[in-house]
Amino acid sequence: MRFDEVDCAKGECEMRPTLTLLWLSFAAAGGAVAQRPEAALYQENRVAAPETAVDKLVFRGLAQNNITPAYCSDAVFLRRAFLDAIGTLPTADEARAFLNDPSLNKRRALIEHLLERDEFADYWAMKWSDILRIKAEFPVNLWPNAAQAYHRWLRASLHANKSYDRFARELLTSNGSNFRVGPVNFYRAMPDRSPEGIASAVAQTFLGMRADRWSADQVAGLASFFSQVGYKPTREWKEEVVFWDPNKTEGKPAVEALLPGNRRVTLPPDRDPRELFADWLTASDNNMFSACIVNRIWAWLLGRGIIHEPDDIRPDNPPSNPALLTLLQRELVQNGYNLKHLYRLIMNSRTYQLSSVFPADKLERAAPLFAYYPLQQLDAEVLIDAINKITGTTDLYTSAIPEPFTFIPANKPAVALPDGSITSSFLELFGRPARATGLLNERVNRASASQRMHLLNSSHIQNKLATGVNMKRILNPKRKPAEMIEDIYLSVLSRYPTPGETAKVEAYARSGVAKGRDAGIDLAWTLINSDEFLFRH
Amino acid sequence: MKKQITRRQALAGGFLGTAGLMLSGRTVRAAPVVKAKAKSVIQVFLWGGMSHTDTWDPKMDAGYDFTGQFKDEIATNVDGIRLGSLFPNLAKQADKYSLVRGMTHRNNGHETAAYLMQTGHPPGERLAYPCIGAIFALIKGYEAGYKGLIPPYVVLTQPQGRFSEAGFLGSRCKPFATGGDPNAARFEVEGVIARGITDQRQNARRDFLGSLNTMRTAHPGNPELAAAAEAEKTAYDLILGEGKDVFDLSKEDAALRDNYGRNTFGQDCLAARRLVEAGVPYVTINYPGGWDTHSNHFATMNRQCPNLDKGLATLLQDLSDRGLLESTVVWCCGEFGRTPRVDWQPPWNGGRNHYGNVFSVLVAGGGFKGGQIVGSSDAKGEEVKDRPVYPVDLLGSIYALAGIDTAAKLPHPEGADARVLPPADNNRVKSAGILTEIM
Numbered sequence: 001m002r003f004d005e006v007d008c009a010k011g012e013c014e015m016r017p018t019l020t021l022l023w024l025s026f027a028a029a030g031g032a033v034a035q036r037p038e039a040a041l042y043q044e045n046r047v048a049a050p051e052t053a054v055d056k057l058v059f060r061g062l063a064q065n066n067i068t069p070a071y072c073s074d075a076v077f078l079r080r081a082f083l084d085a086i087g088t089l090p091t092a093d094e095a096r097a098f099l100n101d102p103s104l105n106k107r108r109a110l111i112e113h114l115l116e117r118d119e120f121a122d123y124w125a126m127k128w129s130d131i132l133r134i135k136a137e138f139p140v141n142l143w144p145n146a147a148q149a150y151h152r153w154l155r156a157s158l159h160a161n162k163s164y165d166r167f168a169r170e171l172l173t174s175n176g177s178n179f180r181v182g183p184v185n186f187y188r189a190m191p192d193r194s195p196e197g198i199a200s201a202v203a204q205t206f207l208g209m210r211a212d213r214w215s216a217d218q219v220a221g222l223a224s225f226f227s228q229v230g231y232k233p234t235r236e237w238k239e240e241v242v243f244w245d246p247n248k249t250e251g252k253p254a255v256e257a258l259l260p261g262n263r264r265v266t267l268p269p270d271r272d273p274r275e276l277f278a279d280w281l282t283a284s285d286n287n288m289f290s291a292c293i294v295n296r297i298w299a300w301l302l303g304r305g306i307i308h309e310p311d312d313i314r315p316d317n318p319p320s321n322p323a324l325l326t327l328l329q330r331e332l333v334q335n336g337y338n339l340k341h342l343y344r345l346i347m348n349s350r351t352y353q354l355s356s357v358f359p360a361d362k363l364e365r366a367a368p369l370f371a372y373y374p375l376q377q378l379d380a381e382v383l384i385d386a387i388n389k390i391t392g393t394t395d396l397y398t399s400a401i402p403e404p405f406t407f408i409p410a411n412k413p414a415v416a417l418p419d420g421s422i423t424s425s426f427l428e429l430f431g432r433p434a435r436a437t438g439l440l441n442e443r444v445n446r447a448s449a450s451q452r453m454h455l456l457n458s459s460h461i462q463n464k465l466a467t468g469v470n471m472k473r474i475l476n477p478k479r480k481p482a483e484m485i486e487d488i489y490l491s492v493l494s495r496y497p498t499p500g501e502t503a504k505v506e507a508y509a510r511s512g513v514a515k516g517r518d519a520g521i522d523l524a525w526t527l528i529n530s531d532e533f534l535f536r537h
Numbered sequence: 538m539k540k541q542i543t544r545r546q547a548l549a550g551g552f553l554g555t556a557g558l559m560l561s562g563r564t565v566r567a568a569p570v571v572k573a574k575a576k577s578v579i580q581v582f583l584w585g586g587m588s589h590t591d592t593w594d595p596k597m598d599a600g601y602d603f604t605g606q607f608k609d610e611i612a613t614n615v616d617g618i619r620l621g622s623l624f625p626n627l628a629k630q631a632d633k634y635s636l637v638r639g640m641t642h643r644n645n646g647h648e649t650a651a652y653l654m655q656t657g658h659p660p661g662e663r664l665a666y667p668c669i670g671a672i673f674a675l676i677k678g679y680e681a682g683y684k685g686l687i688p689p690y691v692v693l694t695q696p697q698g699r700f701s702e703a704g705f706l707g708s709r710c711k712p713f714a715t716g717g718d719p720n721a722a723r724f725e726v727e728g729v730i731a732r733g734i735t736d737q738r739q740n741a742r743r744d745f746l747g748s749l750n751t752m753r754t755a756h757p758g759n760p761e762l763a764a765a766a767e768a769e770k771t772a773y774d775l776i777l778g779e780g781k782d783v784f785d786l787s788k789e790d791a792a793l794r795d796n797y798g799r800n801t802f803g804q805d806c807l808a809a810r811r812l813v814e815a816g817v818p819y820v821t822i823n824y825p826g827g828w829d830t831h832s833n834h835f836a837t838m839n840r841q842c843p844n845l846d847k848g849l850a851t852l853l854q855d856l857s858d859r860g861l862l863e864s865t866v867v868w869c870c871g872e873f874g875r876t877p878r879v880d881w882q883p884p885w886n887g888g889r890n891h892y893g894n895v896f897s898v899l900v901a902g903g904g905f906k907g908g909q910i911v912g913s914s915d916a917k918g919e920e921v922k923d924r925p926v927y928p929v930d931l932l933g934s935i936y937a938l939a940g941i942d943t944a945a946k947l948p949h950p951e952g953a954d955a956r957v958l959p960p961a962d963n964n965r966v967k968s969a970g971i972l973t974e975i976m
Contacts, residue, residue, distance in 0.1 A: 531756075
């Protein structure tokens with residue numbers, strides 16, 4: 001492959017005015033944002049202004065701190081929205097279509113499109129599976145059939161955009177077989193199934209609170225609601241029925257329970273106490289319930305909670321922007337606990353669409369103000385799916401222990417894996433959570449040398465680049481080099497190359513280190529190993 | 538001594554039974570009484586659980602329903618130690634290792650027993666603990682100033698993947714699984730040694746990456762990207778440097794490689810020795826192929842035991858020849874043993890099932906004496922007869938030999954009180970004391 005024949009890549013034609021205008025933006029940004037020429041690729045050259053109710057509440061804080069925020073570029077938004085909403089990389093064609101679309105409301109249209117994609121349910125089922133600890137094996141030991149049933153219910157719920165109050169109620173009050181009634185596994189997916197253990201899981205899941213910070217009375221009070229959760233085996237191996245068992249407490253049932261917020265509740269003998277708890281939890285005036293979920297979704301999309309950490313809510317850990325939290329809660333409750341409404345609200349805000357370029361020495365102070373979009377390494381599952389999509393390859397996922405063996409069809413992406421026990425050294429290496437605690441910080445997206453060795457130099461990645469059908473299609477010798485370069489950039493980074501980048505690629509091809517197709521493979525390899533690919537930005 | 542005692546009882550009563558083991562009133566694990574000699578550990582893990590009665594605790598008088606086709610045992614170079622007949626090479630090395638025949642935890646689930654054997658913590662508690670290899674990576678690796686390019690905890694060749702081995706210690710304590718096959722013409726360690734990429738192209742690609750890493754230039758000083766750049770540099774130090782030569786088994790004498798056995802396990806053992814020589818604190822060999830012989834038991838044993846015998850025996854001899862055995866603990870076992878009575882019923886048709894009541898562990902080096910037997914099982918290998926050894930006792934012994942305080946607090950992201958081994962007042966944990974009789 002030779003890159004010596006170059007026509008004017010679209011990026012080149014589009015990039016020139018941006019580069020010229022960039023220096024003007026210095027003045028506009030008031031010097032608040034350190035600009036370098038490269039930044040023009042990633043952010044727009046106009047000052048961001050508040051446009052939605054969310055923005056008004058955020059930008060007030062930015063103004064008070066003399067921060068002039070900048071918008072992300074269309075290319076950055078495209079990639080960010082795909083990765084954040086559906087955990088999937090746009091294809092080269094999708095990127096091209098979006099970037100060339102002249103319409104002014106294309107960001108809004110893209111958000112609508114993404115919220116209706118099937119991958120939305122796959123990706124958010126994965127995120128929820130972390131919280132709900134959906135895993136066949138140690139330490140929660142759901143068993144493969146039950147993990148599958150649980151995940152199926154979860155994915156279907158998200159796909160149907162089930163209202164969040166109903167979602168929570170089904171998790172809390174279902175009865176039946178772990179193999180047949182997915183949500184009963186809520187009460188099984190925890191190492192400690194004592195009433196106190198369940199109370200702790202409930203507090204963490206639905207209130208974002210850590211019961212180990214509570215007094216013993218508070219834990220015991222909440223545990224009373226779960227003191228009659230019964231488990232019984234059936235004649236099918238590892239099948240277990242979860243049900244309301246009023247006799248479980250052997251003649252001395254708890255008569256009183258204590259709700260978070262210290263309200264006492266009398267438990268009538270003729271009603272499943274879990275129902276009483278669900279009534280309280282999902283009542284429209286229960287701010288604890290709505291605060292937890294809106295804060296979680298905000299944190300998932302913006303990399304940080306309004307209350308931070310999102311699963312460590314307590315009186316002495318206040319929200320950084322209380323009015324913003326209240327606004328999101330009101331929006332959720334008034335719209336019937338419609339989660340997609342919340343995604344739409346957040347993703348359409350200018351706040352979500354801010355640039356990630358920000359002065360390094362001010363990052364920490366500006367983080368609770370949401371002055372920029374923070375860089376985060378891709379989730380392990382998202383990363384391998386992206387590499388497979390770029391190259392046109394698949395990974396085989398299996399789990400040999402415990403029986404029955406689990407084999408996942410080859411076309412299934414990693415984000416759609418139903419069970420955290422599925423063996424994969426890649427996912428392990430890149431920080432897939434063990435799903436032991438359900439805490440968000442169990443997923444660690446931090447670069448390590450071993451990860452880098454794998455990406456830079458493993459046969460796993462090298463084979464994908466060398467043999468993937470998409471790579472063969474892109475690097476078909478009948479095509480022009482400029483088309484190949486453009487396709488690789490659009491496939492991997494979801495943007496056009498700049499003229500400067502194209503020149504460097506041509507120089508590399510001319511150097512003769514890698515000949516023919518290998519030069520194109522090396523370009524794809526390079527971009528896959530670049531920060532721009534590896535980080536959400 | 539079939540009756541199990543809790544550690545609290547053991548401590549309170551000073552009751553520790555046989556073999557001259559007296560630890561009355563002493564904290565069993567917190568204050569090691571032994572001199573720390575071990576610098577490295579090689580763990581040979583027999584996934585699935587190897588039968589103890591066919592191997593290192595033979596019961597040839599138990600009758601056909603117990604022994605099946607394995608009717609012979611063999612003498613070793615130590616009087617009184619006899620092995621199953623599939624281990625002629627280990628029989629010549631019995632002076633170098635000891636056999637713990639009273640190992641017990643009574644847990645018959647693969648994942649829970651594997652967790653128990655490698656963490657010492659009872660499964661089902663609120664925290665999921667890191668395994669011994671990850672703790673070595675932390676304490677004997679990073680905290681001890683380990684600067685090697687090879688990660689401090691290496692797994693040959695495939696990870697177990699059944700529980701998160703690093704637990705809450707995080708990614709830097711995760712095992713580095715080599716992948717590849719050390720018995721192949723070239724041991725292609727995943728990420729370290731790539732097929733068909735010349736050093737010239739490696740260097741050119743690295744420069745190419747540097748010149749096209751546009752976003753890094755746009756975010757000067759960003760700490761996330763700085764960490765990524767640091768990780769990349771470390772990776773290249775290994776990829777392009779000499780550190781990777783440790784995986785080049787072709788540098789070894791061909792006759793020695795033959796002795797280890799020209800199979801994946803044999804060459805795993807050789808690679809483990811080279812890693813220890815290079816200063817890696819913890820190496821785990823996951824036996825390639827399982828020992829979960831519910832069915833087809835005898836054929837599997839006939840196939841796998843000779844490789845295990847040859848590889849392990851040569852490893853002990855080789856470590857000894859190089860003066861490394863004194864500073865290297867070698868321990869070998871599965872997560873449990875297998876039912877001493879053969880299951881002749883379909884669908885097992887002559888198989889053995891999971892058995893955690895009693896089984897055997899081989900320990901050597903690093904301060905463990907050789908030529909000893911610790912404890913025993915009863916006439917049919919079904920229960921502990923004397924000197925039970927619980928997971929905390931075995932792991933506590935290894936920690937003691939490495940100078941690791943088992944009461945040390947581990948860093949936990951939520952600040953939970955997590956110790957290397959469970960504290961002595963944990964009623965769910967049984968102990969009969971560390972293996973002072975062979976230390």
